[in-house]
Amino acid sequence: MSSTHTPSAHTSNAPDGRLEAAIDMLAGLVGFDTESSKSNLALVASVEAYLTACGVDYVKIANETGDKAALFLTIGPKVDGGVVLSGHTDVVPVEGQNWTSDPFTLRREGGRLFARGACDMKGFDSICLAMIPEFQKAKLSRPIHILLSYDEETTCRGPLDTIARFGVDLPRPAAVLVGEPTLMQVADAHKAVVTYRTTVHGHEAHSSKPYLGANAVEAACDLVCELYRFGAALALQGDPSGRFDPPASTIEVGVIHGGSARNILAKQCAFDWEFRSLPHVPQNLALAHLESYIARVALPKLTRYAKDAYIETVSEVEVPGLRPEPGSQAESLALKLARSNHTISVPFASEAGQFQAAGAPTVVVGPGSIDQAHQPDEYIEIAQMEAGIAFMRRLAAEMS
Structure with a gap:
């Protein structure tokens, strides 16, 4: 599938024929640069042409600005109780990465398929x-739905408009399978992620007389240190479930910037940080701790000589975690299809928590390894594509 080629809807049903159809589909999908900061509409239009050729009904759900869209399609009866196969169409940037070939041209070599998004997660999309x-x-007898969303790599909010229509004008599914790369193992849990920007607003003064101002850099450094102290305390609490790596909720500060010169008390300093919480831990735990420390310690110190100084924290992205739901329809179905008797947890976040929060039983299961994602020469093993196709064949049999 590409801007100049749409695969036939009548490819052979032989196992190798379906595999080649999936690889052909992947070649088309990776040919579109759908970095999260860019539109995915060209890819969507190409998929629409394919769906029309297949005679499949679908709904296109655009975002508020109209530069991106999700596709929700149904094969089978339009009734409640089906299964959603959910995949995102956006990818992470390639800028600054040392690729050995064009990241937007599929390269097949040594049993592997190389391209940006081949693993995360256009490989799954292509199989579906x-x-x-x-x-x-x-x-x-029950429908199979495919949802292709956007913005998973940035906010995980791409499927929300579609989810809001479940049970309204779209069928309500009995289970959701999110196809992030798990080597076809069934994951029933992952951490939540919240990202923040904390900005300290100080008061400029000459560095020789610090009592005339409020140094935003000093206060910001104190807050960063307090976050890491709290992170160390969380590490000591550990992970009661024993399922996560690392075995605790974590805090990381990724960016800090502020000040104008060495001899000027900084007027402003901001830092970007994240909190990845275990499923049973409140998502606002780290923020609540920081705000308490600000009120008790940091702000009184900052405003000693400058009453107009203040500190603010803004939440940028909130991705809910995925909680284990032993025996749910999603877990039972996925384990049966994967021919497995145990679940795993994964260290990355996904859209799965959004579906679960809306009341849809959800697990994560898809081809490829997350170890190959987000890096130069990203790839998916052809053997994993084959495993994904076998999984989907068993799904079709189960739903018939």
Whole structure:
């Protein structure tokens, strides 16, 4: 699938034929540069052409600005109780990475498929789309839905408009399978992520007389140190479930900037930080701790000589965690299809928590390894594509 080629909807049903159809589909999808900061509409239009050729009904759900869209399609009866296969279309940037080939041209070499997004997660998207002809022939008694979303790499909010329509004008699913790379293992838990920007507003003065102002850099450094002290305390609390790596909720500060000169008390200093919390830990725990420290310690110190100084923290991205739901329809189905009897947890966040928060049982299961994602020469093993196709064939049989 590309701007100049749409794969046939009538590819052979032989296992190798379906695999080649999926690889052909992947070549088309990775050909679109859908970095999260860019539009995905060209990719969406190409998929729409393929769906029309397949005779599949779909709904396109645009974002507020109209520069991105999700696709929600249904194979089988339009009733509640189906399964959603959820994948995102956006990818992380390639700028500054040392690729050995064009990141937006699929390279097949040594049993691997190289391209930006090949693993995370256009490989899964390609399998789902390539399987449509087989889904159509399966005479499904319950529907299989495919959701292609956007902005997963930045906010995980891309599927929310679609989720809001479940049970309204779209069927309400009984289970959601999010196809992030897990080597086809079933993951029933991941941490939540919240990102913040904390800005200290000080008061400029000559550095020789610090009592005439308020140094925003000094206060910001104190807050950063307090966050890491709290992170160390969380590490000591550990992970009661024993399932996560690292085995604790974590805090990291990624960017700090402020001040204008060495001999001027900084007027402003900001730092960007994140909190990755275990499923049972409140998402606002780190923020609440920081705000308490600001009120008790940091702000009184900052405003000793400058009453107009203040500190503010803004939440930028909030991604809910995925909580284990033993015995849920999503877990039971995925384990059966994966031919497994145990679940895993994953260290990364995903859109899965958004579905779960809306009441849809959800797990994460998809081809490829997260170890290959977000790096130069990202790849997915062809064997993982084959495993994904086998999984989807078993799904079609289960839903028939």
